Amino acid sequence: MRIAFYAPLKPPDHAIPSGDRRVARLFVDALRLAGHQPFVASRLRSFDREGDTLRQGRLAEIGRRAAARLVGQWRRSPEAAPELWFTYHLYHKAPDWLGPAVGAALGIPYAIAEASFAPKQADGRWDIGHRAVEAALRRADAVIGLNPTDRECVLPLLRDPRRWIDMAPFLDSRRYRARPLRRDLPSPRLIAVAMMRPGDKLASYRLLGAALAMLLDLDWSLDIVGDGLARREVEAALARLGARVRYRGALDEPGVAAALGEADLFVWPAINEAFGMALLEAQASGLAVVAGESGGVGGIVVSGETGLLTPPGDAAVFAASVRRLIRDPDSRSAMGAAARAKIEREHDLPGAAERLAAILGRLHPVRAA
DSSP states (O other): OEEEEEOSSOOTTOSSOOHHHHHHHHHHHHHHHTTOEEEEOOOOOOOOSSOOHHHHHHHHHHHHHHHHHHHHHHHHOGGGOOSEEEEEEEBTTBOOSSHHHHHHHHTOOEEEEEEOOOGGGTTSTTHHHHHHHHHHHHHOSEEEESSGGGHHHHGGGSSSGGGEEEOOOOBOGGGOOOOOOOOSSSSOEEEEEOOOOTTHHHHHHHHHHHHHGGGTTSOOEEEEEOOOTTHHHHHHHTGGGGGGEEEEEOOOHHHHHHHHHTOSEEEEOOTTOSSOHHHHHHHHTTOOEEEEOOTTGGGTOOBTTTEEEEOTTOHHHHHHHHHHHHHOHHHHHHHHHHHHHHHHHHSBHHHHHHHHHHHHHTHHHHHHO
16 A cells, blocks of 8 residues: 655655664665555654754644645545555654644554653653654554553553554664674774764763773774764763774765674663664674663663673673673674574564564554454
C-alpha cells in the first residue's frame, strides 16, 4: 500500500548525517522491502531545541496548515492518497502536527515508530510539544517500540495495549564487513562514532576521555568519526590522549563502514543513549563493544557475549573493561564474531521488513477492536 512517511525531527533526505536520519532511511528501506510504497509526505521539521513556546506555537500553526493542504490535495487526487500514515521518532521536542490530523481526515491508520513520552515535561518549556505527543499517541493505531524503556510511559496513553509492538533496531548488514583478527599489529585500534553535539554526546566524549586517560600505560590508538558544534569541547576532552587520537570527521555510511572495518574495538560510554545505531554498525562489522548500559543499549549488546556493558557514567569501570579487551585479543575476536552473528540473526533488514509487514497487516483489525 501507499504509505505517507514523516520524520518530524529530521527527514530521511536531510543534508546533515545523524543516527536519526539513518534510522529514518532504514524504515523507508524496510517498508519497500515489505512490498509497500512509502513516500516522504512532508519535510516540515517541528524540532525546537530551546523550549521556545512562541516557536512551538508557530510550528503548530504551520503544521495545521500543512496538514489541511495535504488533505485537500489528496481529496482532489484520491489515486495519490496514502493508505496509511507512518511517523518515525516522536517526542516533546519534535511532535507530529501532521499525521494525526491527516489520518483522522482521510480515515486511514496512523502508525508511529520510536515514540517517547516524558510526564515531567508537562507545564514545562516544551509543554506544547508534550501535549501534542500525548494526543498523537492516544490517536495512534500502532506504536512500534525500538527502545523498551519507552514502553512504561507510552503504554497508558494507548487505547489498547496491543497497539504497543516491540521491534528490534535494525540495519542492512550487507553494507558492513567483518575482518579477521589482526595479530601482526603492535597495538589495537579503538574507534568511536558519534556526532559532536552539546548535551549527552559531549558528556559521553568527556567520559571517554577520562576513561582512556587511565590506560596510557597500554599501547593503543583511537579513531574518532564525527563532527559538530561541540568539536572544540570534544578535542579538549580528549586532549590528554595526545597523538593517539585521529579525527576522521563526519563520514557517510560507506565511510563509516570502512572506518569500522579498520578498527579492533568499539568504545562508547552511551550516556542517555536510546540504543545507538553506531553500536549496531560496530557489531555488524564484527567488533566487540564496550558501552555504557543506558536506555536500550542492553537490548543490542549482550554483556560477556558480544561486548562488555558498564554502569552509566562510571569512567573507572569503563576503563577497566577496555583494558580487559585490549589485553585479550582472543576474547575480542570471539565477541566480535558473536556480535556479527547476533546482528544477522536479530537486527538485519530482511527480518525487520517481515516484522513490519506483519505489524501493518494487523492494523485494520486492531482499529476495529
